[in-house]
Amino acid sequence: MRALTVRPGEKGSLEVRDVPDPVPAAGELLVQGLAVGVCGTDKEIVQGEYGWAPAEREWLVLGHESLGRVRQAPPGSDFTAGDLVAGVVRRPDPEPCGACARGEFDMCRNGRYTERGIKSIDGFGAQTWCVEADYAVKLAPHLERAGVLLEPTSVVAKAWEQVERVGARSWFEPRRVLVTGAGPIGLLAALLGAQRGLEVHVLDRVTEGTKPALVRDLGATYHAGDVEQVITGVCPDVVIEATGANEVVLTSLTGTAPYGVVCLTGVSPTGRRTTVDGGAINREIVLQNDAVVGSVNANLRHYHQAADALAQADLSSLERMITRRVPLERAMEAFSPQQDDVKVVIEL
Template sequence: MRAVTVRPGAKDSVEVGEVPDPVPADGDLLVDALAVGVCGTDKEIARGEYGTAPPGGERLVLGHESLGRVRQAPPGSGFSAGDLVAGVVRRPDPEPCGACARGEFDMCRNGRYTERGIKELDGYGSEAWRVEAEYAVKLEPHLDRVGVLMEPTTVVAKAWEQVERVGARSWFEPQRVLVTGAGPIGLLATLLGIQRGLEVHVLDRVTEGPKPGLVRDLGATYHAKDIEQVISAVCPDIVIEATGANEPVLASLTGTAPYGVVCLTGVSPSGRRATVDAGAVNREIVLQNDAVVGSVNANLRHYRQAADALAEADPAWLERVITRRVPLERAAEAFREQPDDVKVVIEF
């Protein structure tokens, strides 16, 4: 069968090639792929900056944002042929730390976890794949065109859970949210904020293309002004930071209303320096009882939360988030950015 593979550490080594057909072990689902999403992590791996092949192998099958249809399911697994499913990305370490042992493998303490399509495990970017039943999550049938957004939705489902858990340290009734960045993570964070009945504002640099309309059609407010102006005008109770860029990160730390919560989800590149008045940042956070939390990856609980959020969303809006669909034979094109890209997927 065909798969999208890369040689980790080698720049521009993405290719579509033949790999062995999957052989399910006891308790596994056999799944026919429908699509995989391409995100910043995939592009970093394609540039040779990241990624690890399975032990003893030279190439890694890409694809951690999965969507497929079950071909075979073991009896008693809770799945049946024809079910729409996504596969979980991370697996706990072999000698689990306390977090992994309790199912919180997104919070692994020792770094010995593995990840499909990223770290030591082949991904879901092949015409068929196997997945342990306990690491598969079912989606509603009507999401067959957009369920590939499941994994990025898990990231923001966890981010919202973290915000709400931090807020619950005391009385917490947030009203205004600022989401920085209108890429897939920012848009899906906005969706979940709107589903919570909050007033959501979104900041991005562009004034044209699909992003402003996607934000406004959710009922949120789109801004393309200076971050300092926007955060001063909005005075958010919550900031979901989804850019990783210096200015919005630093402005978010000191720009919330008192007792605000900032959740950082954007991964910043190294080497971008900024001059910061650390004393002023510290003073603001301490005197306002603010909290800052970083969030990445997701566990099974967040996958189920994401499945519920997508089931509740307007499929037509979700369809618009996917701005480019690339057939498997031209998969390399999915890693080359185009001006109006939001989410790019490879279709099987």
């Protein structure tokens, strides 16, 4: 079969190659791959900046945003042939920390976790793949064209869970949320905010094209103005920050209503220095009882929350988030950005 592979640490090593057909172990599903999404982590791996190959070889099958159809399921599992599924990315470390031992492997404290398509385990970028039944999530049948959004939606589901848990330290009934960034994470964060009945605002740089229209279709208000003016005008109870841009992050920290929660999901580049008034930031957060929390990855319950959210969402809006589909044999094209890209997927 054909698979998308890379040699981690080696820039320019991305290739589509023949690899052996997988044989499911006990308790594993055999899955026909349908699609994998491309995100910033994949691009870092392709650039040689990140990633680990399995211990026994130099190359890694890429792809952690998965979608497939079950061809064979183990007896006694909750799956049958024909089910639409996605695979969970992270696995607990072999000598689990306290979090991993309790199923909270997204919160691993010793860093010895592994991840499909990223760290030490082959990903889902292959025409056929296997996954343990305990790490597979079933999707609604109508999501065949949009179910590849499950993994990024799981990241957003966790972010919302973190916001709600932090807010629950006292009375908390948020009304307005500002999502910064209208990429896949930002749009999906807006979707989950709208599903919660909140007044949703989305801030991005572009003034026309796909993103503003998608935001409106999600029932949210789109903004493309000055960051400080937008945040001041909205005065959100919650900020889901999905850009990682220094100015946006720093402005978000002091821009919420009192007792606000800022959830940082965007990963900032290093080496870019900004002069800030740290005392003013600290004063605002302390005197307003504000909270700031970072959130990344997801565990099994977040995948199930994400599957429920996608099943309830407007299908046409989900499908329009996928702005480009590239066949496996031309996978390199998926890593060259084009104007109006939101989510690019590789069809297997």
